[in-house]
Amino acid sequence: MKIMVAIKRVVDYAVKIRVKPDKSGVETKNVKMSMNPFCEIALEEALRVRESGLASEVVAVSIGPVQFTETLRTGLAMGADRAIHVEAPENIYPLTIAKILKALVDIEKPGLLFLGKQAIDNDQNQTGQMVAGLLKWPQGTFASKVVLDKAKQVATVDREVDGGIETLCLDLPAVITTDLRLNQPRYATLPNIMKAKSKPIKKFTLQDLNVEIKSDLEVVEVTEPPKRKSGVILSSVDELIDKLKNEARVI
Amino acid sequence: MAIGTMLSAFRKLSNISRITPFRSLSTLVLAEHEGGLIKNSSLSAVEAAKSLGGDNSISLLLAGSGHSLKEAAEHAASSHPSVSQVLIADSDKFTYPLAEPWAKLVHLVQQSGGYSHIIAASGSFGKNILPRAAALLDISPITDVTKISGSNLFIRPIYAGNALSTVRYTGSSPCMLSIRATSFPVASETADLKSNAASIEKVDLSTLDEDESVAKSTYVKLSAQISERPDLGNARIVVTGGRGVKSAENFKMIDKLAEKIGAAVGATRAAVDAGFVPNDLQVGQTGKIVAPELYMAFGVSGAIQHIAGMRDSKVIVAVNKDADAPIFQVADYGLVGDLFDVIPELLEKLPEKK
Numbered sequence: 001m002k003i004m005v006a007i008k009r010v011v012d013y014a015v016k017i018r019v020k021p022d023k024s025g026v027e028t029k030n031v032k033m034s035m036n037p038f039c040e041i042a043l044e045e046a047l048r049v050r051e052s053g054l055a056s057e058v059v060a061v062s063i064g065p066v067q068f069t070e071t072l073r074t075g076l077a078m079g080a081d082r083a084i085h086v087e088a089p090e091n092i093y094p095l096t097i098a099k100i101l102k103a104l105v106d107i108e109k110p111g112l113l114f115l116g117k118q119a120i121d122n123d124q125n126q127t128g129q130m131v132a133g134l135l136k137w138p139q140g141t142f143a144s145k146v147v148l149d150k151a152k153q154v155a156t157v158d159r160e161v162d163g164g165i166e167t168l169c170l171d172l173p174a175v176i177t178t179d180l181r182l183n184q185p186r187y188a189t190l191p192n193i194m195k196a197k198s199k200p201i202k203k204f205t206l207q208d209l210n211v212e213i214k215s216d217l218e219v220v221e222v223t224e225p226p227k228r229k230s231g232v233i234l235s236s237v238d239e240l241i242d243k244l245k246n247e248a249r250v251i
Numbered sequence: 252m253a254i255g256t257m258l259s260a261f262r263k264l265s266n267i268s269r270i271t272p273f274r275s276l277s278t279l280v281l282a283e284h285e286g287g288l289i290k291n292s293s294l295s296a297v298e299a300a301k302s303l304g305g306d307n308s309i310s311l312l313l314a315g316s317g318h319s320l321k322e323a324a325e326h327a328a329s330s331h332p333s334v335s336q337v338l339i340a341d342s343d344k345f346t347y348p349l350a351e352p353w354a355k356l357v358h359l360v361q362q363s364g365g366y367s368h369i370i371a372a373s374g375s376f377g378k379n380i381l382p383r384a385a386a387l388l389d390i391s392p393i394t395d396v397t398k399i400s401g402s403n404l405f406i407r408p409i410y411a412g413n414a415l416s417t418v419r420y421t422g423s424s425p426c427m428l429s430i431r432a433t434s435f436p437v438a439s440e441t442a443d444l445k446s447n448a449a450s451i452e453k454v455d456l457s458t459l460d461e462d463e464s465v466a467k468s469t470y471v472k473l474s475a476q477i478s479e480r481p482d483l484g485n486a487r488i489v490v491t492g493g494r495g496v497k498s499a500e501n502f503k504m505i506d507k508l509a510e511k512i513g514a515a516v517g518a519t520r521a522a523v524d525a526g527f528v529p530n531d532l533q534v535g536q537t538g539k540i541v542a543p544e545l546y547m548a549f550g551v552s553g554a555i556q557h558i559a560g561m562r563d564s565k566v567i568v569a570v571n572k573d574a575d576a577p578i579f580q581v582a583d584y585g586l587v588g589d590l591f592d593v594i595p596e597l598l599e600k601l602p603e604k605k
Contacts, residue, residue, distance in 0.1 A: 016555070017410045026414055094382070095391045120536065122409055124394045126382035129350065133386035138468035139350050141379050144530070156471065161375040162484075162539075164531050167471035168349070174467075180520065180537055181530060216422025217391045223415050225408070228562070231583040233574075237596040240568065243584055248566045250488070250545040251512060251602065 001055045001111035001150075001172075003046040005080065006101055007039040007062045009071040010121040023221040025091075026121075035071050038116025040078075041178040044185040045146060046114050047079045054148050057081045059108060063088050063100050069201055076196035077188035083201040084108075086209065096213050098130035103209035105135060110173065112155070117142050117177040128177035138170040144181045148172075276307035276402060279338075279360060279425075281371040281380065283348070284313055287322030289330050291485055292372035295432035297331045300370050302399045302435070307368075310336040312360055312454075314345035314353065328448040331437075340454040347470035350379045355462040357384035360454055366425045367402070373429035374484075385427050387462075392427035393418060395540075397434040402426075411536040411559035432484060433542035433563065476529050483532060486515030488545045489564070491534060493557075494521035495550020495571065495590060502527045504594045505549060512601060517541065519557050535560035549590040553578025570594075 011017060012032040020027050035043075046058045060075035062068040063086040072083040086100050105113060113135075118125035132139035140146070140157030144165065147156040153172045158165050160179045170176075188196070206213070234240050244251045278300040282293035289311075300309045311327045311334050313320060320341055327337045338360060344352040357369065357380070369384070371377030373395045385392040398406035403420040405428060420426040459465060483489065490512070492505040502522070509516045517534040518527065534541055536559035546564035551557060553569070553576055561567070562581060569582035570593050579585045586593060 011410070013556070017413050019414050026410060093391045095386065095389070098386055118537070120411065123407075123411070123536070125378050126385070126392060126394060129354075129379065129382035130386035132350075132464075133354055133383035136462065136464040138464055139379075139383065140468075141350070142375060159375075160530055161473075162531060164473060164475040164529065166473045169469045169471055171467040181524070214389070214391065214422075216420065217393070218419045218421050220404070220417040220419050222409070223417070225412060225415050225562070228567075228581050228583075231567070231579070231581075231585055233579065233585045233587060237586070237593055237600060240584055240586055241597070241600055244545070244566070244568070248545070248583065250566050 002057045002059060002108060003049060003055045003112045003114060004059045004061055004105065004108055004110040005039070005043045005046045005075070006113070006115045006127070007043065007060050007071055007075050008036040008116070008119045009033050009062065009064060009068045010036045010119055013037055013120055019222055019224045023223055025219070025222050033067070033071075035074055036116055036119045038118060038120070038178055038180070040185040041180065041182050042114040042116050043075055043078055043080060044183045045178060046112075047186075048183065049112070049148060054150055055112070059084060059110065061086070061101065061104055063092075063097055065090055072201055073196050074188060076199045077193040078186060079192070080199075082199055084204060085201050086204045086206070088206055089213070092213055093215075093217055094124050094126040094130055096211065097127050098134055099211045099214070100206070100209055101127070101131045102134045103211055104204075105131075112173060113137075113175045115175070115177045117179055128175050132175035135175070138174045140168055140170050140174060140176045142179045143176050144179050146176060146182070276304050276368065277364070277366045278303060278307055278309045278368040278370055279357075279364060279366040280309060280311050281357065281369070281377065282311045282313050282327060283372070283374070283376050284315065284319070284323035284327070287319050287326060289323060289327050291437060291482075292374055292432040294331055294437040295435040296370045296372045296430055297333060298435040298437055299396070299399060299430040300368065301333045303368060303402050308335045309333050310338055310364070310366070312338045312340070312357070314340035314342070314356060316341055316343045316346045324451050328451055334449045337449050337451045338454050339451060340456060342456055342459070344459065344465065348376050348380070349468050349470060350383050351462070351464045351468050352459060353380045354383035354387055355459055355465055356454070356456075358387040359456075359458060361388060361425060363455075369425045369427045371429050372432045374432070377429045381427060381429050388425070388427075390422060390425065390427055391420075392429065393420065394429050396428045396430045408559075411555050412562055413555065431540055433540060476531055480509060481513065481515045483515045483517055483534070483539050483541060486541070486543050488512055488514035488547070489517045489534070489541050489543045489561070490514045490547045490549070491517035491519065491551060491561075492522055492527065492549050493519040493551035494525065496522060496527060499527045501591075508594055508598055511598060511603065514547075519551050519554075548578055548582070549594065551578050552576045553581065
């Protein structure tokens, strides 16, 4: 079985972002970019499945401008066997990404598709569900544990839901999106980073895959959230209780 | 001349219809129910639907099986004065909220109902189902809307709430969105409004199995956390512990304080990963989003990802040993000190809950 993993390049999670003065978006020039943390977890899980002997190959996929190949190199250095880069403009919406992924699944025929549950830039939490819907595959979203049964061709997935942990059983092939607690991603070692340079990255264009960009959404403006008024540092518990009672009136 | 006037009037009219693509609004709200009652977050979705515009006819879609569905449907019919219709999908395929049959159901109901909007609360239920249904309908949905500025103009937070994005939906109907429940509070008096019960209708499910994925997933179990505390998402007061609490044993102090003031308990990712508390208590970008009247953070440093989940709280209190902790930048009241000294003192001096 082959596993496909979708990877996104985003502004590093530790960066304090700045909104552009013209309100057209968030400044991404000269800002540290990294692999989306949820995608790292998805890739790590795919690698673990391969290492346990249940999969033969891990293919990393990324969709975006040419810089996205750097993120694919990181994925290859972590241990992916090969990569696919689909050249596309930045900031296309999950529906188009899902259609591109479906086209790649039709070519590569993987038995599992792993994605992160959300990208930390747009916070949409949509792509995995959408590609599952387009493929008519079952979906295991927000996964915190994945157990594969090769004989029965099913995946048992623990999902992080509002009230606790829900367990589902999915027929393969399936789409799984990863939550933070699924695993601890590995670091790429220097020898593996060197090795990754010779691993293949296949290129596709949207025309090759016969996918058109669906643009039914338009960003009107991006603004900063309202600032909270600055607070006060108090000196004692008594003062705190007094403030909560008499100033804020919340207790 | 008269013809010219008529022509210009006609042009004005056609202009208007171009600006407002949805001439009459009709909204389908995907509702969650538990124990025969509609969940509060789904009522928030109804509030959001109401704010789309004046003459909006709102239908609630419920799915499930047997007696609990019937009870929930009756509750739904009188749950909110703006609800004009309750649609129920009764099948054992809906005993558990699986995305595959649910997404197909939304697809079916949209095809027969032709709604202008489809809304769900953006909990784990809505986030799981709505995008899948949107893909079946070839639509881009909008996640976690915090403000509705027009029937196709929405505001949603991006980058962990560090920027607000205003988006316009320009596609053909329906417009699909998940809403942040804390941004659309339910007026309390609407909850017990019993008059003008909405009609209840059954959805025709004869073509449900056409989607081959419907049979490809099965529910195994839910390991739920039983708690007597108020629900984290709706609580008036939230008390949160972070890495500074140091152990699961120490976290009982947070529990005790919460109990005393009638608060829900929250946690940071560090506290969950360290095993102090279960993951469904996590507040933040990837956990729950809360906006209580009072948020008290103990031993929480205030990472971007945590602030994302509580920045809309009315009053924020932070207690931390480290005077430079970023949490103090968003706190209304900060106390630099050891939480192991502060919490016992609070327990002693705070008044009992009313």
